[in-house]
Amino acid sequence: MASISFLASPNYVSHSIKASSKSFDHLKDGFSFGNNNFPGRNSWGDPQELTIANVTSQASVISRPSLGKEVVSQPNHVAWMSVRQHRWEGELVVKGEIPLWLNGIYLRNGPGLWHVGDYNFRHLFDGYATLVKLQFENGQLVAGHRQIESEAYKAAMKSNKVCYREFSEVPKADNFLSYVGELASLFSGASLTDNANTGVIRLGDGRVVCLTETQKGSIMIDPTTLETLGKFEYTDSLGGLIHSAHPIVTDTEFLTLLPDLINPGYLVVRMEPGSNERKVIGRVNCRGGPAPGWVHSFPVTEHYVVVPEMPLRYCAQNLLRAEPTPLYKFEWHPDSKGFMHIMCKASGKIVASVEVPLYVTFHFINAYEETDEDGRVVAVIADCCEHNADTTILEKLRLQNLRSFAGQDVLPDARWSGGS
Numbered sequence: 001m002a003s004i005s006f007l008a009s010p011n012y013v014s015h016s017i018k019a020s021s022k023s024f025d026h027l028k029d030g031f032s033f034g035n036n037n038f039p040g041r042n043s044w045g046d047p048q049e050l051t052i053a054n055v056t057s058q059a060s061v062i063s064r065p066s067l068g069k070e071v072v073s074q075p076n077h078v079a080w081m082s083v084r085q086h087r088w089e090g091e092l093v094v095k096g097e098i099p100l101w102l103n104g105i106y107l108r109n110g111p112g113l114w115h116v117g118d119y120n121f122r123h124l125f126d127g128y129a130t131l132v133k134l135q136f137e138n139g140q141l142v143a144g145h146r147q148i149e150s151e152a153y154k155a156a157m158k159s160n161k162v163c164y165r166e167f168s169e170v171p172k173a174d175n176f177l178s179y180v181g182e183l184a185s186l187f188s189g190a191s192l193t194d195n196a197n198t199g200v201i202r203l204g205d206g207r208v209v210c211l212t213e214t215q216k217g218s219i220m221i222d223p224t225t226l227e228t229l230g231k232f233e234y235t236d237s238l239g240g241l242i243h244s245a246h247p248i249v250t251d252t253e254f255l256t257l258l259p260d261l262i263n264p265g266y267l268v269v270r271m272e273p274g275s276n277e278r279k280v281i282g283r284v285n286c287r288g289g290p291a292p293g294w295v296h297s298f299p300v301t302e303h304y305v306v307v308p309e310m311p312l313r314y315c316a317q318n319l320l321r322a323e324p325t326p327l328y329k330f331e332w333h334p335d336s337k338g339f340m341h342i343m344c345k346a347s348g349k350i351v352a353s354v355e356v357p358l359y360v361t362f363h364f365i366n367a368y369e370e371t372d373e374d375g376r377v378v379a380v381i382a383d384c385c386e387h388n389a390d391t392t393i394l395e396k397l398r399l400q401n402l403r404s405f406a407g408q409d410v411l412p413d414a415r416w417s418g419g420s
């Protein structure tokens with residue numbers, strides 16, 4: 001197995017990224033290849049491990065944070081610690097040889113800054129988004145990271161406090177009137193975060209967008225400089241506040257789900273390259289529960305969109321709470337059961353709606369169709385990482401738990417699960 005280990009000093013970069021040829025499809029999602037003649041997965045050549053151990057020159061620190069001290073129980077851990085600089089770029093020393101055909105930029109984003117001033121965030125998902133790049137060019141490798149300049153991030157840096165509703169953090173009201181004002185703005189979505197910390201996609205037209213679960217948190221970036229270019233504005237009138245954090249994006253389309261919290265269900269929508277207008281393919285009405293199930297991600301096959309309806313459902317009341325509940329913005333409704341709906345991409349018709357065992361999943365891995373000898377589709381298989389219908393995984397992703405790692409896995413086991 002060929003692999004590339006990125007091991008820059010934690011003084012400069014606080015992320016560790018490891019990629020292998022076996023996970024090439026996952027890698028490709030984040031790459032922006034300048035060369036379309038990219039060889040297949042068996043063409044990695046020399047299986048020798050490459051190690052990038054340090055920067056070649058003095059790191060070009062572009063701005064240092066003026067942040068307070070982050071209090072952690074295990075200060076030696078690099079993982080789950082805030083980035084040391086808001087912006088950094090530097091060429092890395094390469095031991096071994098990077099193939100000359102490997103040209104392009106690999107982008108990832110995720111939470112990377114978990115404190116404002118002296119206040120420490122509590123949950124992994126609250127961190128302000130850090131965009132990370134690995135830029136391969138003619139055998140050289142330049143790494144860099146930069147904070148995504150969302151309104152939530154900029155306001156926090158300016159006022160030294162949380163100003164928007166994050167996954168579990170809420171702004172602390174100065175007085176009763178500001179509390180009432182904050183509640184009012186919640187209903188309009190104005191106080192929801194736009195912290196785009198869950199994914200980065202390249203649309204078919206080349207625009208690169210960072211995303212989170214709020215629609216307002218769709219932010220365009222420059223993949224080379226990592227500069228925040230501005231908000232990605234959806235020009236349709238579909239409304240709503242949230243969407244799936246992980247749309248399915250190809251060269252020809254962008255597919256996502258818009259949960260309907262008023263009339264429990266989901267709109268399945270498509271957007272074409274060059275457009276900012278989403279068009280409805282169809283709608284799924286929920287079969288159970290008072291609200292749609294959480295759709296962090298969803299799978300798609302060649303002809304179908306799979307719409308998961310988890311018994312872990314959105315909860316408007318929990319959105320209003322000043323302090324997070326163990327399930328944050330969600331509620332567990334086992335009586336409402338769990339379902340998978342299969343929608344035809346071409347017609348928008350629901351061709352199957354199947355009750356499935358109770359499940360909790362964040363990420364679908366893959367989906368495909370099975371056909372009989374006449375080519376007719378007889379099954380749709382969707383693979384996901386399933387947490388044994390145990391919602392405590394949300395609590396286990398608190399930073400205190402993650403930072404308590406001392407050689408033993410601090411997260412409960414998940415299982416690979418497939419269905420038809």
Ligand SMILES: [Fe+2]
Nearest residue numbers: 198245296362
């Ligand atoms: Fe995710």
